[in-house]
Every structure is written in structure tokens, then in C-alpha cells.
Amino acid sequence: MSPRGSFVARRLLFAVPVLAVMSVFVFLMIRLVPGDPVQTMLGFRATPENAAQVRSDLGLDRSLVSQYVDYVGGVVHGDLGRDYVSRAPVSTLLAQRLPVTVELTVLAMALAVLVGVPLGVSSAARAGPLRTASEGFVVAGISIADFWLGIMLVLVFAGTWHLLPPSGFVRLTEDPLGNLRYLALPVITLAFGEAAYILRTTRGAMDEVLGTQYVLFLRAKGVSERRIVYRHALRNASPTIATVVGIQFGVLLGGAIVIETLFALPGVGRLIVTSIQQRNYTVVQGGVMVVAGLFILVTLLTDIAVGWLDPRIGEGQGS
Amino acid sequence: MSATVATPAAVGGRRLRPGFLATRKGMVGFVVLAILVAVAVLASWIAPHPPDAIDGSRVLAGPTLAHPFGSDALGRDVFSRVIFAFRVSLAVAVGSTLLAFAIGTPLGLLAGYRGGWVDAAIMRPIDMLLALPALLLAVALIAILGPGSAIALLAIAVIYTPILARVARASTLVVSSQTYVEGARARGASQWRILTRHVLPNAVGPVIVQATILMGFALQIEAALSFLGLGAQPPTSSLGVMLADGRDVLSQAPWVEIFPGVAIAITVLAFNLFGDGLRRQLDPRGVTR
Amino acid sequence: MTAPILSLDAVGVGFPTSHGRVSAVTDVSLEVREGEIFGLVGESGCGKTTLAMATMGLLPSTSDVSGAIRFQGQDLVGLDREALRRLRGDRISMIFQDPMTSLDPAFAIGDQVAETILAHRDVDRREAKARALGLLVGVGIPDAARRYGDPPHRLSGGMRQRVVIATALANEPALILADEPTTALDVTIQAQVLSLLASLRERHRTTIVLITHDLGVIAQVCDRVGVMYAGQLVEVASVEDLFARPRHPYTEALLEALPTVHHERGDLRVIAGRVPDLTDPPPGCRFATRCPHVMEVCATTPPLADEDPAHAVACWLSEATQRAGGHAGIASGGRS
Numbered sequence: 035m036s037p038r039g040s041f042v043a044r045r046l047l048f049a050v051p052v053l054a055v056m057s058v059f060v061f062l063m064i065r066l067v068p069g070d071p072v073q074t075m076l077g078f079r080a081t082p083e084n085a086a087q088v089r090s091d092l093g094l095d096r097s098l099v100s101q102y103v104d105y106v107g108g109v110v111h112g113d114l115g116r117d118y119v120s121r122a123p124v125s126t127l128l129a130q131r132l133p134v135t136v137e138l139t140v141l142a143m144a145l146a147v148l149v150g151v152p153l154g155v156s157s158a159a160r161a162g163p164l165r166t167a168s169e170g171f172v173v174a175g176i177s178i179a180d181f182w183l184g185i186m187l188v189l190v191f192a193g194t195w196h197l198l199p200p201s202g203f204v205r206l207t208e209d210p211l212g213n214l215r216y217l218a219l220p221v222i223t224l225a226f227g228e229a230a231y232i233l234r235t236t237r238g239a240m241d242e243v244l245g246t247q248y249v250l251f252l253r254a255k256g257v258s259e260r261r262i263v264y265r266h267a268l269r270n271a272s273p274t275i276a277t278v279v280g281i282q283f284g285v286l287l288g289g290a291i292v293i294e295t296l297f298a299l300p301g302v303g304r305l306i307v308t309s310i311q312q313r314n315y316t317v318v319q320g321g322v323m324v325v326a327g328l329f330i331l332v333t334l335l336t337d338i339a340v341g342w343l344d345p346r347i348g349e350g351q352g353s
Numbered sequence: 354m355s356a357t358v359a360t361p362a363a364v365g366g367r368r369l370r371p372g373f374l375a376t377r378k379g380m381v382g383f384v385v386l387a388i389l390v391a392v393a394v395l396a397s398w399i400a401p402h403p404p405d406a407i408d409g410s411r412v413l414a415g416p417t418l419a420h421p422f423g424s425d426a427l428g429r430d431v432f433s434r435v436i437f438a439f440r441v442s443l444a445v446a447v448g449s450t451l452l453a454f455a456i457g458t459p460l461g462l463l464a465g466y467r468g469g470w471v472d473a474a475i476m477r478p479i480d481m482l483l484a485l486p487a488l489l490l491a492v493a494l495i496a497i498l499g500p501g502s503a504i505a506l507l508a509i510a511v512i513y514t515p516i517l518a519r520v521a522r523a524s525t526l527v528v529s530s531q532t533y534v535e536g537a538r539a540r541g542a543s544q545w546r547i548l549t550r551h552v553l554p555n556a557v558g559p560v561i562v563q564a565t566i567l568m569g570f571a572l573q574i575e576a577a578l579s580f581l582g583l584g585a586q587p588p589t590s591s592l593g594v595m596l597a598d599g600r601d602v603l604s605q606a607p608w609v610e611i612f613p614g615v616a617i618a619i620t621v622l623a624f625n626l627f628g629d630g631l632r633r634q635l636d637p638r639g640v641t642r
Numbered sequence: 643m644t645a646p647i648l649s650l651d652a653v654g655v656g657f658p659t660s661h662g663r664v665s666a667v668t669d670v671s672l673e674v675r676e677g678e679i680f681g682l683v684g685e686s687g688c689g690k691t692t693l694a695m696a697t698m699g700l701l702p703s704t705s706d707v708s709g710a711i712r713f714q715g716q717d718l719v720g721l722d723r724e725a726l727r728r729l730r731g732d733r734i735s736m737i738f739q740d741p742m743t744s745l746d747p748a749f750a751i752g753d754q755v756a757e758t759i760l761a762h763r764d765v766d767r768r769e770a771k772a773r774a775l776g777l778l779v780g781v782g783i784p785d786a787a788r789r790y791g792d793p794p795h796r797l798s799g800g801m802r803q804r805v806v807i808a809t810a811l812a813n814e815p816a817l818i819l820a821d822e823p824t825t826a827l828d829v830t831i832q833a834q835v836l837s838l839l840a841s842l843r844e845r846h847r848t849t850i851v852l853i854t855h856d857l858g859v860i861a862q863v864c865d866r867v868g869v870m871y872a873g874q875l876v877e878v879a880s881v882e883d884l885f886a887r888p889r890h891p892y893t894e895a896l897l898e899a900l901p902t903v904h905h906e907r908g909d910l911r912v913i914a915g916r917v918p919d920l921t922d923p924p925p926g927c928r929f930a931t932r933c934p935h936v937m938e939v940c941a942t943t944p945p946l947a948d949e950d951p952a953h954a955v956a957c958w959l960s961e962a963t964q965r966a967g968g969h970a971g972i973a974s975g976g977r978s
Contacts, residue, residue, distance in 0.1 A: 051477075052484045059493075066497045177622040179573045181580055182596060182614035185603065193604045247743040253700055254738075255758040255809060256731030269748045288488025292577045307581050310496045322493045329486050 154236025175230020280336025379630015461521025569624025
């Protein structure tokens with residue numbers, strides 16, 4: 035196997051135990067609920083009959099191991115159990131919600147990269163007003179809580195100027211332009227802090243590369259500063275930037291839970307929150323499983339991208 | 354490029370002020386934090402009004418001299434409420450980080466110092482925790498254990514423990530290779546003594562730096578959890594609870610919503626600046642960079 | 643005598659640091675003749691690299707350069723950035739100490755050579771590639787056509803330094819500044835790289851300034867040599883003359899530190915005492931604190947003066963320095 039191939043294979047192998055442990059954790063979620071989970075779930079609706087029904091639906095009357103085997107078997111076949119409020123299959127529910135979360139987070143990350151990387155590159159290794167401005171942006175992006183920024187954006191753009199809707203959603207397939215109007219504020223909200231973080235990472239990586247001996251040698255060769263920055267330095271900083279983008283996608287997915295709730299977007303994050311409030315554990319389980327799985331997938335894609343971008347990993351010299 | 358040139362001048366660098374006060378940013382962070390902690394501790398004396406005092410004549414009234422942050426939907430003084438809510442939020446942030454520090458540091462220390470299967474046994478699960486989105490992990494834990502400030506504190510500690518263990522491990526790896534540790538080993542000092550007397554004091558600096566910065570972000574996480582209704586529960590109010598309550602009156606009384614968020618931002622920034630200042634003194638090798 | 647291709651006139655370089663201004667180079671005047679290999683020797687930190695960087699216009703913008711650095715008659719000090727860029731890699735090239743870090747790890751070695759051509763010549767990619775390949779063959783890269791697309795980390799240190807040299811040669815420069823080009827290489831590779839440099843002069847009449855701390859390297863390939871100490875130029879002579887009749891006490895100490903004159907590496911750090919702090923240095927000869935012949939007059943800076951047409955020295959023990967400095971007859975000559 036090529037060194038690059040074996041690098042990817044090793045990363046794939048790490049994803050397997052992570053998924054396994056996560057499935058155990060998610061499986062145990064209901065069982066770890068203090069007291070009787072069925073009573074907690076059904077609350078005032080609980081009668082001895084429906085309690086027994088739910089108990090056997092959940093398999094709580096059998097041994098833990100056989101429950102787990104059943105659960106994993108179900109998950110593999112796309113069966114994540116039933117929603118105890120609407121009686122709908124959890125997988126159907128998630129299939130409706132997942133595209134919203136994916137669209138939100140992917141758009142936010144794209145915006146963050148489009149803002150953060152160019153600003154980071156152009157403010158690297160130089161003093162001046164641009165550097166000062168980017169410094170200020172980083173400070174703001176790190177300090178300000180994303181959902182509070184979202185509230186302030188609603189106040190200004192929806193409340194005062196009436197430019198954009200404060201909350202709500204239409205599907206991309208129904209009304210692409212309306213979809214973007216509804217997503218504009220949530221995407222900006224999520225992207226703001228990420229852009230600052232990516233800016234800082236990019237600037238740091240660029241500063242480091244621009245201080246190396248080979249950049250000095252490029253200058254000694256009479257290569258233009260433009261080419262040094264955009265061709266050579268950016269190319270060498272790209273594995274670092276890609277790694278951070280991958281890690282930060284997890285932060286975005288976490289942030290989406292709050293932002294979807296804030297803007298009433300029908301995504302997986304909001305589904306998890308409302309299901310927790312309704313003690314709708316099977317839905318919470320499914321939601322956690324899907325979001326975690328999505329992040330593991332993104333991490334894997336990032337590793338592949340970094341392996342491709344970093345010439346040393348390609349030669350099997352990387353870790 | 355000035356490496357060859359700077360050699361003679363690099364000898365005998367002077368330090369003007371000790372540690373975290375050496376940089377202007379560290380100084381600013383320290384002073385702001387000192388004020389914020391004083392406000393939290395002395396809340397009952399500083400707050401001009403009782404936080405729960407309802408004043409029907411001041412429902413959604415704007416800022417005045419007596420009520421600098423205005424009043425909320427029940428006519429309560431927002432300034433006083435922010436002070437008391439900040440106290441709760443800060444307690445959760447400090448408590449969660451200290452808990453994570455108390456668990457993560459020994460784990461990382463042991464993993465880094467012993468290496469081998471001990472390292473693997475400790476770090477594999479920790480790497481798995483890091484492979485999940487942090488806020489999702491916190492939300493999932495609260496889903497199991499139920500909402501509340503104490504649970505939020507625990508959930509944040511669970512997020513932070515692997516991060517601090519990682520830093521402690523990296524720092525220990527650097528320290529373990531230093532001559533004084535090898536010297537102690539050669540003198541036949543016990544493992545326990547080497548770990549507590551030689552490795553821990555020298556390895557803990559970067560962990561403290563990282564914990565300081567994380568403490569600020571814990572305030573953001575607590576606020577997010579409380580905003581979702583998963584953190585502090587009524588009658589306890591935290592900054593996140595205030596932000597959730599204020600949303601209903603956002604357009605009529607934006608001050609209810611603005612000031613708690615500003616308080617969070619200032620605190621996060623102060624912890625960041627202070628942590629960066631500490632870094633100069635406690636993390637000269639740049640483990641946390 | 644041939645015309646100077648590079649002439650330095652009272653060059654000084656200062657850097658601001660947090661502890662004050664460092665005078666890395668003080669009042670250096672020097673002429674390098676066309677077609678020669680000129681050695682510049684001294685301990686690390688003596689300012690020899692700074693001098694090369696000042697010539698290339700590669701010092702950080704915070705530094706200040708005084709005096710004149712004339713290349714083919716044109717003063718490079720204060721020349722605008724774009725004009726300097728056009729000179730670099732075209733008329734003047736520089737080779738750095740560590741070949742392991744001189745090449746961009748993410749680009750094919752051949753493209754890095756071709757890039758230098760494209761930066762200065764109006765040729766298309768194919769033409770640049772063909773020329774780059776020729777250069778790689780010329781510096782002795784075996785199987786160059788196949789290695790053209792290799793990233794640097796597939797090459798050994800010696801091979802990488804050959805790539806660096808090929809890059810420096812790409813546009814047939816008039817002057818090459820080689821800063822410790824062999825220090826990072828092991829001894830057999832060192833000899834190969836040095837003979838490669840020497841052969842360039844034969845083939846292209848390229849002038850080379852060879853910067854090193856190793857007198858053995860100087861003895862192998864240089865025609866003339868300048869000795870620097872703590873930012874000052876203390877002695878300039880032909881290599882034969884310098885080794886046979888060193889005039890400056892510092893040069894004497896350097897030569898004494900050599901186990902044998904030829905082919906062995908000399909360790910300069912065996913001289914007692916330490917280099918003075920270049921932040922706010924005391925006036926006078928910088929070597930005075932370590933010099934066995936120190937006199938009262940050494941508190942005044944000794945000027946560099948010609949003892950004979952092939953040998954200049956800056957030391958109050960020298961009659962030429964005494965005449966030039968207006969202190970005739972002060973030294974009774976304390977040398978053995």
C-alpha cells in the first residue's frame with residue numbers, strides 16, 4: 035500500500051472504535067437516566083399498559099447485551115427506533131432534519147473560510163492598519179458568544195431594518211431564494227467566530243512559513259513577494275489550515291444546536307433540544323448519533339485532505 | 354535572518370516586571386478579572402437593588418441613572434440581575450474548569466510520564482471524547498442527567514478534562530526529558546517523589562495557562578446551555594437564562610438582552626488576555642501554542 | 643588588477659532590539675574583484691552574514707544600512723524594492739548554509755530552479771523547464787530528468803545543496819554570495835560542493851564571495867580573504883599572504899587554533915575571552931578585550947590600511963595603520 039494510502043487507512047481504523055464507543059454511549063443514554071426512564075418519558079400519560087408497551091419496545095425488559103446487539107443491528111439497518119410523541123420512525127425524522135443542519139454548517143464554514151483565509155493571508159507578516167483591523171476582528175470573534183451575536187443581528191436586521199426574517203425556514207427545494215433569506219442570519223452568526231478563529235490560525239501558519247529559510251531563499255531568487263505569499267507560503271500553510279477547519283467543524287455542529295433553536299430552523303440540533311425537553315429519548319439518541327457520525331465523517335475527510343496536502347505525509351514521513 | 358547577528362545581544366536579556374504583568378495585555382486582563390471577581394463576590398453589596406424586586410412602574414423601562422442597564426418585563430433592575438446572574442455563571446465556569454483541571458492534570462501527567470500501555474489506556478478514551486463535538490457531548494450528558502447548574506458544571510468539566518489532559522501530557526513529555534528529572538531518577542528517587550516534586554511543578558504551567566483561557570470560554574458554554582434551558586433552572590438566574598428571557602422583549606427593551614452578552618464577552622476577553630500574559634511566565638516552551 | 647565588481651564603502655548595519663540598537667556591522671570598506679573567489683571569515687555573529695544580506699537587500703525593514711554598497715558601479719543601498727528584486731537571483735545570487743531548509747518542501751526541485759528563470763527571463767514554461775534540467779545536469783545531479791519532479795525531501799543534503807547551487811546559477815549571475823555553503827554537509831560532500839563552486843569560476847567567470855567560519859575552506863578555494871571580528875573588518879589579504887604572514891592578532895589566534903593549515907576544520911572558540919556586546923559597544927578596537935598586545939591607543943578605532951598592495955590590516959601594531967591613523971611611532975612592537 036502506498037504511504038498515503040496507509041495513512042488514510044490508519045485514520046479509518048481510528049474512526050471504527052470511536053463509532054463503537056459512541057454507539058455504546060448513545061445506547062446507554064436511556065439506561066443511565068436516573069429513576070425509571072419509561073415513567074420519565076411518559077409522565078402523566080403513563081398507564082401500566084402503555085408503560086409495559088414502551089418497555090418492551092425499548093427492549094428494557096431484556097438483558098443489556100442482547101439489547102445492545104439489537105440496537106446496533108437496528109442502527110446498521112437504519113432503524114433508530116420510534117418517536118414516542120408522534121410515533122414516527124426516528125430515521126424518517128432525522129432524514130428530514132439532517133439536510134437543514136448540513137446546509138447551515140457547510141454554508142457557515144464556507145463563509146468562515148472565505149473571510150478568514152484571505153484576511154489571515156493578507157495580514158500575515160506585516161504591520162499596518164490591516165493587521166490591526168484583523169486583530170480586532172479576532173478579539174471580537176473569540177469573545178462574543180455566537181448566539182448572542184445572533185440575537186443582536188436579529189435586533190438590527192430583522193427588528194430595526196426589517197431586511198431579513200428573524201426566524202423560520204423554507205426548504206431549498208421549495209424556494210431557493212427564500213431559503214437563503216432565512217439562512218442568512220444563522221449562517222453569519224455561526225460563521226463570525228469561526229472566521230476569526232480561521233483568520234488567527236491562517237495568520238499564525240503564514241507567519242511561521244514566511245519566517246522559514248526557504249522563503250528567504252525564494253526572496254534571494256528574486257521571486258515576487260506576491261508569488262511567495264500566495265503560491266509558496268499559502269501552499270505550505272494549507273495542511274495546518276485544513277486541520278483546523280476540520281476540527282472547527284465540530285464546534286460548528288455544536289453551535290448549530292443553539293443557533294437552530296434561536297432561529298427556529300428545523301435541523302437536527304433543534305430536534306435534539308426539543309426532544310430533551312419532551313424526554314423523547316429515542317429521538318435524542320438518534321440525533322446525537324447522527325451529529326457525532328457526521329463529525330467523524332468530516333474528521334476523516336479532513337485527514338484525507340491533509341494527507342494529500344502535506345507532501346511529507348505523502349512520503350510516509352508524517353505521523 | 355538576524356539569527357547570526359543577534360547572538361551577542363541575546364545574552365543577558367532583562368525582565369522588567371514579573372510574569373503575567375510583563376505584557377500590557379496581561380496586565381489589562383488581570384485588572385479586569387480582579388474587578389469582575391470582586392463584583393461576583395461582593396454582589397449583595399454592589400447591586401443597587403434586590404435582583405428579584407418587582408417594580409410595576411418600571412416594566413421595560415430604559416436605562417436611567419438609578420437603573421443604568423434599564424429594567425426587564427417585570428420591572429426588575431437589569432444591572433442588579435446581571436451582577437447576580439454573573440455570579441452564578443462565573444461559579445459554574447470556575448468550578449467546571451477546576452474540576453477538569455483536578456482530573457485532567459494527573460491523567461495527563463501519568464500518561465506522559467509512564468508512557469507505554471498506561472499512556473494508551475488513558476489517552477485512547479480521551480482521544481475518543483475529543484472526536485465528538487464538545488457541545489453535543491454536553492447536551493447529551495444533560496439529556497441523561499437532567500438540566501441544572503450543577504449538571505452543566507459537570508458537563509463542561511467532561512468537555513474540558515480531555516483537553517487539559519492532552520496539554521498536561523504534552524508538557525510532561527517535555528519535562529520528563531530534562532536533566533533534573535533524569536538526575537532524580539539516577540539518584541534512585543521514588544516514582545511518586547519524582548512525579549510530585551520534579552515533574553508536576555515543572556509541567557503544570559502550561560496546563561494552568563490553558564485552564565485560564567478555557568475558564569473564559571466556559572462562561573460561553575454555560576450561557577449557551579442555559580439559553581437552551583439545559584443549564585440553570587428558575588429561580589436561579591445565570592447570564593444565559595437572562596438572554597433566554599429577554600428574547601421575548603427584544604424589540605421593546607433591547608437592553609435586557611444587550612448587557613448580559615456584553616458581560617460574557619468582557620469576561621471571556623479578560624480570561625484570554627490574562628491567560629496570554631501567564632503564558633509568558635508559565636509556558637516558555639510554548640506547549641499551549 | 644581587475645576592476646571591483648562589488649565595493650563596500652564605510653558600510654554599517656544597525657538593528658533596533660528591545661535592549662537598544664545593535665551595531666552588527668561597523669565601517670566596513672572592501673573591494674571584491676571580478677572573477678575572484680573572495681573569502682569572508684569570522685566567528686558566528688561577527689557580521690559576515692549581515693553584510694551579505696545587506697548586499698542582497700534582504701535585511702528586515704527595521705534595520706538601517708549606512709555607507710555605500712556598489713555592485714558594478716551601482717549603489718544598492720536605498721535602491722527601491724522592485725529594483726533589488728530584479729537584481730536578486732539574476733545578477734547576484736545567494737546560497738544559504740542549510741540545504742535541508744533552503745528549498746520549499748511542497749514543490750518539485752526542478753520547478754524551483756525553473757521558477758528563478760521565469761522570475762527574470764521572458765521565456766515560456768517549457769523553455770524554463772529545459773534550462774532548469776540542463777542546470778541540474780550541470781551541477782551533477784545523477785539521472786536529473788527523472789529527479790526533476792521530486793520534492794526536496796527525497797534528496798540527500800549534498801544533492802539538495804547542488805539544487806540550491808543550480809538555482810543560484812540559473813540566470814548566470816555575475817556574483818554569488820555563498821554563506822557557509824558546506825557547513826551542514828559531511829566532509830566528503832563538502833569537498834565535492836567546493837570543487838563545484840570553484841569550477842563555476844573557471845566556466846563562467848562568476849565572482850564568488852564565500853562566507854565561512856572555517857579557514858580550511860578558505861585555504862581550499864579562495865584567492866583573497868577578509869577577516870571580520872565583532873562587526874569590523876580587521877584584515878584583508880591574499881590567501882597565501884594571510885596564512886604565511888598574519889598581521890592582526892585575531893588572525894594569528896585563528897591560525898594558531900588550526901590543528902594543521904590544510905583540510906582540517908578550525909574551531910575559533912578556543913580564543914580566551916568573549917566577543918563584546920554589540921549593543922552600545924565601547925569605542926576602539928573590538929578585539930582589545932581579548933588581545934594579548936593591547937595598548938592604550940587601542941581605545942581609538944584603528945583604520946584599515948594597506949601594508950602592501952596585497953595586504954591591509956586594522957591594528958595599531960601595524961605601521962600602515964599608525965600612519966593612516968596619525969599615530970606614527972606609538973607602538974614599540976610587542977610581538978614575538
